[in-house]
Amino acid sequence: MVNPLFISLCIILAILFGRMTNVDIMMYESKLLAQASDIIERGNFSYYYIYSAGPLILNLTSLLGDADLYISDTNMYPTYDADSYKLHSATCGQDIIEIPESFEYPLAVGIYGHAEYSVFTLEIWDVPNYEYKNKYWLLVTKDAPTNIDETTRNEDTNKKTNNKPISKKKKAKSTSSTASSIFSLLEVIQLIFL
Template sequence: MVEMFNLLFILVCVIFAILLGKLINVDITRKPRILARTWGHIDQGNFTYIYLTFQGPVILNLSSLSGDADLYISDNNMYPTFDADTYTLHSATCGQDIIEVPEIVQVPLAVGIYGYSEMSEFILEVHENLNSSYPYKQWAIIQEEGDVQSIKPEKNTEGTNKRDTISQVPKKKKRRKTDSDFSTIFSILEVLELIFL
């Protein structure tokens, strides 16, 4: 009789816990993982180029810490600019620039970051896209090329601006060693995280 009472008590507790759980209805939303991250600064009128290799659909999130940086992406041009013929996707807003990149683009993906303000500091994060049902493990690797001084508006004889054109051969600026060291460390840690998780 005591065993029957204990069994009945456990059954009532289980039913009560299930009903209580349905009443509370806790919906835990999963935040997207950061697959890769880099940061840096860019002077006004210049581009810095980053090359992204990834698997699966991703979201690029460019946050301007100071100034304003814009995002231009191409899967067929190594140096995308704000000329419409050179980029596939772009986001040129004041503040945070977010682009959803589908899995069907060719890799490596060239990411051009344009400095709109006098000095723009930025963080570029590559997130997994939770809106897709990609069945495999997603990953991303960032390779940095550096700053390129190339975009200067030219003036015609009438004094109005022509369409912005490339006026110089791309020149790499010397980057501070600490920027590339941190990027390398983050890339190694992210690869290790992908391996062991």
Template sequence: MTLSRSALLVALLLSQAWSFLSLSEDDGVPEDWVLLHVVQGHIGAGNYSYLRLNHDGRIILHMRSLAGDADLYVSDNTLHPSFDFYKLQSVTCGQDVVVVPGDFSRPVGIAIYGHPSYQESEFEMRVFYDQAVPQDPFERSSYASENGRGGKTSTQAAEEDFQEEESIFWTILIGLLKIVLEILF
């Protein structure tokens, strides 16, 4: 019986080692992407960890939850985005990828959120710069002056208003569900 447990443990360790080796830094990453940073950390349930992105150009945030479930929120309007206020998000149970466009104003706020269903989440985020996208230093200012709204069209503004209303709805709904669950349990 101890032999079968030992064999099972060895098989588990080998599978973990294989998955670690198969997820190498160069695996599936285009040649035009340059690795800028690797950020590793832990985040408690319901908490945020904030980062600031100052690098110009198209940036790819590739985050992997090593344990638990960490989610990613990004905004160029605030340095402290949240699940209530963000421009880009990735909230999967595994790999989260967000592409930060080159026309986002810098600095960009990045929030890593520890999902409440896990006591603690461990993550690793790789930050890539996409060299394939040419940078035009005049693109941001000319776009903003053409639209007369700081770069946002009326369609974009309407979409942001709708997202904000939808976000408030979900916040209230989640709050009510938490109250009901606290009463029941």
């Protein structure tokens, strides 16, 4: 009979090896286009807006604490509510998301802090083996776009500013946050068993 401790050790090593392999491949085949670092307090969002042409890879590394990544091309203030973002990554540690070519720009990137203080680095990479029609160009800003239709903004646009706590009304929405929590739990389970 195989020792359960040995099986657990093998699973942990497989997960760590898989993460190192994926990160190494991305780092060697891609070009770093931009990088931003910041500190965010618990329960707050920090927003970045990306202007580019073509697909991208976003790599969020939590240096201290834990930060999660929420991305939308229609909502300028994505949160952890499932209907406010199109892509997200809520893992402990490194969060990597590939933005498809079909996304419209500007791209809103919401970074949520879980720990008392989360120190993070957001790196933006090109996609390997993608033939960009134009030269690489990228603009990253913390200022929200002003020429976006009002229908694409959150209903809380006037209430919400950068790095402010989410209102209690947002926290009261348990149905969509429960769905988001379930997806996050499934991501963790996937990391463990795949």
